[in-house]
Amino acid sequence: MNHKLELRNVIKTFNSEEGKIKALEDINLNVKPNEFLCIIGPSGCGKTTLLRLIAGLEHPSSGEIVLDGKEVKGPSPDRGMVFQDFSLFPWRTVLKNVEFGLENLGVKDRREIAERYIELVGLKGFENCYPYELSGGMKQRVAIARALAMDPSILLMDEPFGSVDAQTRNVLQEELLEIWKRTKKTVLFVTHSVDEAVYLGDRVAVMSARPGRIIECMDINIARPRKRTSVEANEIREMLLIRLGLESQRIR
Amino acid sequence: MRRRTIASLIAIVAIAVAVLLVGCVEEDAKMTTINMGHQPSTHQVAAILAAEKGWWEEDLSKFGIEEVKLHLFPSGPPEMHAMLAGDLDVAYVGTAPPIAAIYEGLDAKIVAGVQTQGSAIIIRPELADDYEREGPASLKGKTIATYPPGSIQYTVLSKWLLDHGIDPEKDVVIKAMGPSDAASAIGAELVDVVFLPSPHPAIIEKAGNGKIVEWSGNISPNHACCCLVASGEMMREHPDIVEQIIKTHKNATEYAIEHPDEAAEIFAQWHGADVSTITYSMNITDMHWIHDPHLEIESSLEYAMVIYELNKERYEAKGIEPLREEDIFDTNFYDEIMA
């Protein structure tokens, strides 16, 4: 089977004042097309670094990152990224934010495309609002629309719902699943929350403490739409928590 | 807690106010210091000569004066401004600045003469040839720097231009400047001509930056230049001190006339100039050191009219009349001494 995304023997070391820090060690990961893959791990394990390598914002110290059969060289719209917060351009309206990437590509009918995605994330009517007028949840929706408008090959999300309150978070999760169903994108979702990973993902990759390795990839075979508090969900959640708890102990 | 904060704030404010007021405390009726203003021109060498020889303190000690402080000013207007503020008791200054200040309410009078003539027109060396051929007419279209309108220099300069058929408004560009600005302006070739009092003409010529072409004595013979001004308060409260100051000034003036080389040395020492340049200046200048205020009355009244014309609108609106002799001069002290 052709994988959407392959990481082969990826290692990342940083130079810092204390010397060399190995953030990621020997990462091997295959992501299937249309898959929703969640990545969890203890604080500082390098899950954000991993995402940034895939996005092209950092370069691996060794190893390859291959998307659609081609090696990843630098940032590009074919890897869309949604950051946790403050990523909207505050001087641009919602519409202009979503159009931003399309402007860079010189797309002619960018307005219609942008309006389509704004409607997709449920913000029709807010096109001419500025980010400061929106709530945290609405801002993240715009960020998602903006990334999707570029029709990326893969969507990378770095704790996108980490800054919103719990209720908004649940609503956004459901909306994200809707959008994922409709656009059939491949999604890589980094999160701190085991609950979130279990609710959203087809698979969950568990990372170790630094230097980060992938120690387990757990399939979540629960049918959708999922119930957050089902027995199966609780079982998997408990397994993951134990796995995570062991790793967290190692840091202390 | 709150009361303590308020109490300490009040204490701080009180201390600050007290510190500020310390400077404002007026001296008691007994006067022990004389504040004398002067300028760095050889016109006023009598002031520093008497200071150098200690004559000021010597002659005034019998009145209880312990110190005579000399205050140096670059030009007349700031000096008169200080006198207006009450900071000077007597001043060596050109006759025009006190006249301008008296129009604006300065309580002071000219009590003695100091010097007449003594300013020169200096042109850039490159213009010397044209000037030899055509005379002052060669200066049409050129830039001239001198003291501002109302000053003696500006008045005499205007007269010279008009005498030679040059319109000061239309045929030349006159830039008003302070004395040191004007002196450096010709050196930096920012202007073509300057009209300045001694010793600047000699200094500029010696530095190779200009050529002297006319002395003010030829333009306006015996025109008044520097004088000695006393504040109204001094004249009313301490007339004996004023009289003695004039006496000492007279002695210093006569000494300078007798010993010009020594005067040049003292000037060079006080103002950091080159002695040979100052001696050269004294040789070529047409200034006369004097002490009789009567010699300055006529031309001073002329200056008073010139200044009146310059500010006619303002003075008329305020009901200020052209100054007469008694508004400017008080020759009684001098007449007493000479009697």
Add this chain to the structure above:
Amino acid sequence: MKTLARTKEKGLWLAPLLTALILWELAARYVIKNPAILPRFSDVIFSFYMLREDIILDILVSLLHFGIGLTLAFSVALPLAIGMGWFRNVFKAVDPIVEILRPIPPLAWIPIAMVWFHLTHYAAGFIIFLGAFFPILIASYTGFRDVPKVLVETGKVLGCIGDKNLIKYVAFPYALPSVATGTRVGMGVGWMCVVAAEMFGVSKNGLGFRLFNEFYWLHQMDYVVAYMLILGLVALCLDRLFRHFVEDKLFKWKKGMVK
């Protein structure tokens, strides 16, 4: 009821101002009694009438000097700020020079201004340039330097690649309010240099020239104060106009960011 409260708020500045003016007039008339030490407010008002023929020309000449200086300051400061704010090496290379020159008071540059630009309007403009330049530079490069990393990276992942594009589409819009603030401060400082700039005989007109070389020398203190007030009022107008036409438009979006 509501209109009364609104009027009270709007008129809040009026009462202290009137009180100050009345105190001034009374002090000048009955306490100081010397117009050379403290001219009367009424005389100062009358001065505006007496000087009516010269005022407009003087204001225009001073604005000319101000315009020269400000335009020059902005044109030099902005590109330099982009370089210093965006490129760390440029900052390290240039900042020491900037920090040495910055504390030198514009007045100290007068002798140099005279020999470089002679007695022209540009000499005066140069002094004003020196006053306006540093506030504009520093506020601007701070704006460019403080562009949040997340915005730059968002730009990159959305296809905005290369320093030129990132500066144009991400850094510049972000830094624009800082540039505006710096310009406004620079305008204030630059205008304060007008008197210094016009002191040394560059022209026969200008608020600073007339104040220093005419009114001061002739001890016409009521004219001095009148021109001081004009200097202040013109500065106020420039500031308010700038705020209305430039800053209010640019600062809309900053509202949500600074809490």
